[in-house]
Amino acid sequence: MQRKLNLQRELSSKLGLNHPELEIILGQIVIPEEISKKWKSIHPDKKLPKKSRELIQALKINRIQYNQLIKKAPYNWVAKASGYSPI
Numbered sequence: 069m070q071r072k073l074n075l076q077r078e079l080s081s082k083l084g085l086n087h088p089e090l091e092i093i094l095g096q097i098v099i100p101e102e103i104s105k106k107w108k109s110i111h112p113d114k115k116l117p118k119k120s121r122e123l124i125q126a127l128k129i130n131r132i133q134y135n136q137l138i139k140k141a142p143y144n145w146v147a148k149a150s151g152y153s154p155i
C-alpha cells in the first residue's frame with residue numbers, strides 16, 4: 069500500500085516539475101481530473117503534451133488499483149488499522 073502512495077506522490081511531483089504553471093506542490097497527491105481542468109483553464113487553446121497525458125493516465129490507474137487494494141481482504145483491515153484512506 070505504501071508503494072502505491074509513494075508512486076502516486078512521485079508521479080504528481082514529475083507532473084509538477086514538467087508544468088510549474090499548474091502549481092502542484094512536490095510530494096502532494098493530486099487528483100488527475102483537477103489537473104486536466106487546470107490545464108484547460110490555463111491553456112484553452114493547447115492540448116496537454118503526450119508525456120503529461122501518460123503521467124495523468126498512470127495517476128488514474130494507480131489510484132484505481134490502490135483503492136481496489138484497500139477494499140480487498142486482508143488489506144482492508146490492515147488499511148483501517150494503519151489509517152490508510154482512499155485516494
